[in-house]
Each structure stands twice: as C-alpha cells, then as structure tokens.
Amino acid sequence: MKDIVVVKFGGSCVASPDLARWVRAVEKARIPVVIVPGGGPFANTVRRYQQRIGYDDEAAHEMAILAMEQFGCALASIGTRMVRAGTTEAIFAALSDGKIPVWMPRDMVLADPAIPKDWCVTSDSLAAWLAGRLEGARLCLVKQIDVPDSATVDALVGAHLVDECFARLLEPVTPVYFAGPADLASAGLRLEEGEVPGQCVAGQPAAVPALAG
Secondary structure, three states, X not given: OOOOEEEEEOHHHHHXXXXXXXXXXXXXXXXXXXXXXXXXXXXXXXXXXXXXXXXXXXXXXXXXXXXXXHHHXXXXXXXXXXXXXXXXXXXXXXXXXXXXXXXXXXXXXXXXXXXXXXXXXXXXXXXXXXXXXXXXXXXXXXXXXXXXXXXXXXXXXXXXXXOOOHHHXXXXXXXEEEEOHHHHHHHHHHHHOOOOOOEEEEOOOOOOOOOOO
C-alpha cells in the first residue's frame, strides 16, 4: 500500500486542549494514515526517575518506548477508527480494513540493533524510522509550536524540536511536514483531500488522490 501518511503526535499533545480536535481531524482522512504516539509525560517520568533509581540507558530506552505505547493506548481509546498495531503486517491489515493503526513500537524497535538504545533517540526519530519502512510514506510531525516557512530538518534539530538522531534515521526520500497549532483548522480538510497538514520541511510536497467512496 502506497501514499501512507505517518502522523506523529508529539508528546506535548497529551496535555493540549486541542488533542481531541487533532484526533477528529486525522479521522477525516481518506488516505491511509498511521499514528505514531509520542512519549510525553509518560517518558518524562522515565527520565526523571532514572537517576533516582539508577537504571541504565538501555532500560530507560525500552521504558520510554513503553511510554509511547501508553499514549498510543489512550489514542486508540478516544479515536473511533483507531486500533493498535505492533507489526507492519498489523498496520497494513488495519489500513486495508479502513482503520487508522496506532503504532505500538516496542517489538519492532527493539528488534533493530541499528537503533541506538539511549536518549539520543526519541519518538520523532522512531516515527522517521517507521516511515522509511512503509513504501512511499510521508511523515507529518504534529507539535504544539509553529515554525517559519523557511524551516528545514537541520533547523528543527538545531532548535531541539526534533532529536539529534532524526536526520540519521530519516530516509532521504521521505517527505517531512511540520504541523503546529496554526495548521489545525485546515488539517481535516487537507487529509480529506489527500494532502498533508503543515509545511514541508524535507522532500517535495505532493498531493495524492483521496480514496473513492
């Protein structure tokens, strides 16, 4: 299946009053959409207690991935089309059934030894990694901040809006879009029309036909 849009909900969306509106906007999509949940306050708890308890970075890495799954469980609960999916097979099965898979990343991520097991990798990089494994996928990062029209991936890394491993795990052919609060009002319509919310910060923007029906 081609023309997939991977929509990554930043962890800051957890506490945002706009979360439900973003969920409704995504569920209007007539193109295949895969949700990647951020870690948000769940991952922050892992980081906060690491020094106190003394677990190593590898343990913290796995715990932070499980934090993503916690937010994912919440999204699947509040969405009407959203279902959990932990493998590419489950993702494609959900898409074929007209559902929106919410990625449960633990098993896939821990199975890849090329992914660093420390804090240099966050959910943004893992979203880029997943998009690279879904042929022709575009990546949309939903965050609680708007960026200038001139924004680039390097600028996002420099501003700490994405982590330092993002560019390394991002496939060069994967278009990246950045969507902030200013993009929310039009997000549902854009997804209905086969477009991606936000502005393109890497790759060439291109609309695709919406699904019939």
